[in-house]
Amino acid sequence: MATVTLSASEFQERVGEALDRALSQPVLITKHGRPRNVVLSYDEYERLRARDRLAVRAEELTDEDIAALEASEMARGYEHLNAELKAK
Incomplete structure (x- = not known):
């Protein structure tokens, strides 16, 4: 455009x-x-x-936020990407 x-x-x-x-x-x-x-x-x-997103610094995350991230999994159909969430 x-x-x-x-x-x-x-x-x-x-x-x-x-x-x-x-x-x-x-x-x-x-x-x-x-x-x-x-x-x-x-x-x-x-x-x-509609594309706006809120960005936060990692150190601003609460323990609850971190636990939610650690428990997260990819949406249905993208399960093969769950391995990317595992610590190496």
Whole structure:
């Protein structure tokens, strides 16, 4: 998916066109030649939000978290990967 790039002043002059374009491709808005904002369609925004994940550092895991990880197994159909969970 190609990205359309507009300066902030171009965006202000052509906001309607930029919003229409954002329905099919991201619109990158620059200020002083540097990327500043991106306009996306709502559908694309929701698709990206659905992919959000929470990352934590290993040292932040509780004993319960670690026990749950140690007891975990691969989903049905991927049982052959359980060996990957075993300590070497």
